[in-house]
Amino acid sequence: MSVSIKDVAARANVSPATVSRALAGGQVSAALRAKVEEAVKATGYRPNLSARRLRSQESQTIGLIVADISNPFFTAVARAVEDEAYKAGLRVILCNTDENPDKEALYLQLMEEERVTGVIFAPTRATVGKLAKRQFNFPMVLIDRAEPGSGQDAVVLDNAGAAALLVEHLRDRGYRRIEGLFGNASTTGVERRLGYEEAMRRFGLTPSARFIPPSIKAAEEEVAGWFRRGPAPEAVIASNGLLLMGVVRALRAAGKSMPDDLAVAGFDNESWTDLIGPGLTVIEQPVATMGRTAMQLLLERLEEPDAPLRKMVLGGRCLTRGSTTGRERP
Amino acid sequence: MSVSIKDVAARANVSPATVSRALAGGQVSAALRAKVEEAVKATGYRPNLSARRLRSQESQTIGLIVADISNPFFTAVARAVEDEAYKAGLRVILCNTDENPDKEALYLQLMEEERVTGVIFAPTRATVGKLAKRQFNFPMVLIDRAEPGSGQDAVVLDNAGAAALLVEHLRDRGYRRIEGLFGNASTTGVERRLGYEEAMRRFGLTPSARFIPPSIKAAEEEVAGWFRRGPAPEAVIASNGLLLMGVVRALRAAGKSMPDDLAVAGFDNESWTDLIGPGLTVIEQPVATMGRTAMQLLLERLEEPDAPLRKMVLGGRCLTRGSTTGRERP
DNA sequence: ATGGAAACTGAAAACGATTTCAGTTGGCCG
DNA sequence: CGGCCAACTGAAATCGTTTTCAGTTTCCAT
Structure with missing residues (x-):
């Protein structure tokens, strides 16, 4: 079916071994190398990677x-x-x-x-x-x-460190009741939560964290609940881009605005985060x-x-x- | 090195062919199949896909x-x-x-x-x-x-059709000087431009389209130029998500707002498009x-x-x- | 009991490359 | 001129599967 190294060899009147060497840059005389290259072009040969992998392991x-x-x-x-x-x-x-x-x-x-x-x-x-x-x-x-x-x-x-950066920033700006939303599927959520809690305590604040599935919808529902049932916190930290987007959607749906109704900070400097409302404070990951x-x-x-x-x-x-x-x- | 079908065969006291058939669900007696499966487990055998591909083509x-x-x-x-x-x-x-x-x-x-x-x-x-x-x-x-x-x-x-939808919508809302920004790398840019121009003419409007590289930066610079040198159009159509984001960035940088300073419509219903300012009018692609x-x-x-x-x-x-x-x- | 079909199994030949090993040249030096 | 080394080349083995082919067994109907 497909053209193999044998076909090239036949056409160039050399052995398959020589073709292999010529293509791999082994020791082959210039004359033969040229003949092989001509034959490769003429036949349209493409090496078969499965065969190569099998042999070379x-x-x-x-x-x-x-x-x-x-x-x-x-x-x-x-x-x-x-x-x-x-x-x-x-x-x-x-x-x-x-x-x-x-x-x-x-x-x-x-x-x-x-x-x-x-x-x-x-x-x-x-x-x-x-x-x-x-x-x-x-x-x-x-x-x-x-x-x-x-x-x-x-x-x-440095998840804990990054979370602490956000807490520190929010505290410096005067926020005290800072809620944390963390993804429950990965270790990053756990570590960011620990960093958050540790920092909150260090500043004499009471941590209040929620573990939720890492999806836009989960965050949206959580935040919507705050506004429906109250009381909403002063600020929220969202532990990844999905949760952050959920928070923003909930705010918009409830007709609330940042930072007056709720200050928002989160992880992931996605391309849209500086375009939403007044711009979102985020941790930029490298x-x-x-x-x-x-x-x-x-x-x-x-x-x-x-x-x-x-x-x-x-x-x-x-x-x-x-x-x-x-x-x-x- | 790695455990092969032969090792499994040896351990199960059968031939490699039988192992292959047992695993592929071929005709093998239940007893042998069980022996083979036991041997597979014991040896930790994993089929080598390169070999399989080579053989089965x-x-x-x-x-x-x-x-x-x-x-x-x-x-x-x-x-x-x-x-x-x-x-x-x-x-x-x-x-x-x-x-x-x-x-x-x-x-x-x-x-x-x-x-x-x-x-x-x-x-x-x-x-x-x-x-x-x-x-x-x-x-x-x-x-x-x-x-x-x-x-x-x-x-x-249906690129031409979608572009026409946008033109029609903008015209219905009273916009007349509608500029088009189209990506120059793909056929979609060309087709959308044709759809835009055809629709503009159909409505007795003068098309004015620019072909630019499909990047945020290119669109941003283009729109920034309008505001710097003037005159800016009443509305703009951006032919993909990147250009659309560039337009939004330029507006924000120039302190202009939608739709008063510039109406904006574009392609690609990306997750952030309904969160930017008053929300962006877009073509949603399936x-x-x-x-x-x-x-x-x-x-x-x-x-x-x-x-x-x-x-x-x-x-x-x-x-x-x-x-x-x-x-x-x- | 016997024939034959059906079910099962193993030996061996692929698949297409690389690489070892063993030549076969040709050149150069003594 | 003989010998030896270096450079080059080809035959054949190999990688780990699948599949064909042929052989054996089993089973059932006659």
Whole structure:
């Protein structure tokens, strides 16, 4: 069917071995190399990557497993990972788990069958704890989400620190009753919550946090409830872009405005956050750096499989905007 | 190294052929099947997909080539394509071209080497015309962008019709000097421009369109120029989400507001468009349907390689919001 | 009991590349 | 001129599956 290395060899009157060497830049006389190249062009030959992988036992492919590529945070991370990967001559298989542990297990198994070179993975809280128990036939770098005992390299945000930055900022602007909304699927929610609670206590304030599913709708309903039943807090911190959008939607639906009815701060500097009303105060995550770093850690791990475990913790930046302008104290 | 089917066979005291059949659900006695399954579990065997692909000559993989997965339009399409693909037991290789024809050529070649089952492709204007000339070893479905003579199945929006919807809406609300901003990299820009111009003329208005690169920055600079040098039009139509965001940014930077200083309408109902100021009037593209349909067309093409060429044209919906509220006539 | 069909199993041949190993040249030096 | 090394080339093995082909067993109807 498809033209194989044998066809090229036949056409150039050489052996398949010579064709292989000529194309791979091995030791071949200039004359033969030219003949081979001519034959390749004439036949329209394309190497068969499956055959190459089978023989050479390396897939030159990595897996990227995230919750949902539609989430701008993961989109940005994925884009960075892919750029680095293709630069390194690696292909990327992308998988969306929708925070579903079953899908995570399924895709991890798929990765083993693909004999991938490595995997970059943003696991759910349910899965991250089990990773240490299993042995994979590829190295893995966790991204965005990790736990002390997971036994894998990782790139994460300083979640607690970033949450504390927001609390501190809100307190400085005079807010006291600061509510926290945290995603319940990932370790980031947990860590951000701890950072929030710790900071609140440090300032002598009473923390009040809610764990909810990481979706726009969940946040919207939660905040709508505050306005319906009251009392609403003075300020809210949303632990990711989805929750942040939910908060904004609820405010709009209830005809409330920022920061007067509710001051709003959150995570993820998505492209629209500076365009909404007075602009949203957010933690900017170094998304591209995270993706690039994950890829780097993976490549280095491939070079040195026995190097000590590494966890890269990156700092977030607090971008203050109009949604937390400040409050005249009573 | 890795455990192969032979190891399983040895452990179960059967031949590799039997193991293969047992796992593929072939004709095997229940007793042997159980023995094989036990052996699989004991050895931790995972089939090697490269070997399987080589032998069976089918990759069970499709390529998805788009301009930039960070663009929410493509994100949504990609998500739909992937869901459908995994449902059909196919893997997806995602490639970002950044509207660069060289990268497009590179990735198309990669797809041939991967021996992919098929490709879903959103080509640039530069490439789409050349597709008919080349022969690929896989079927291809164009998505979002196509041209009459491209010789491939396609799923596209009724671009001219959608642009006309916007013109009609703006005219109904009393706007007359309506400027159009169109992306210059894809056929959608061209088609939307034609639809815009045709509709303007139909209403006795003078079309005034600009072709610019499909980036936030390009649109922002263009609109900023209007306010700096004047005169600004009464309304603007932006032919995609990026340009739309650029328009909004320029307005904000110049301290202008919608719709009084400039009425704004555009393409792509991105999640933030109803939250900006009075809400943006946009054409909602059936993104998920587009992705799903592309996958369907591809699967059907695989079933019936010689079926006639098909082009699916989907209608856009006009969501009217505050950015085009209307104009009191002088 | 016997014939034949049906069910099951294993040996071996692919799939298309890479790579080892063993030649075969040709050139150069003594 | 003989010998040796370097450079080049090809035959054949290999990667891990699937699948064909042929052989064996089982079972049922006659």
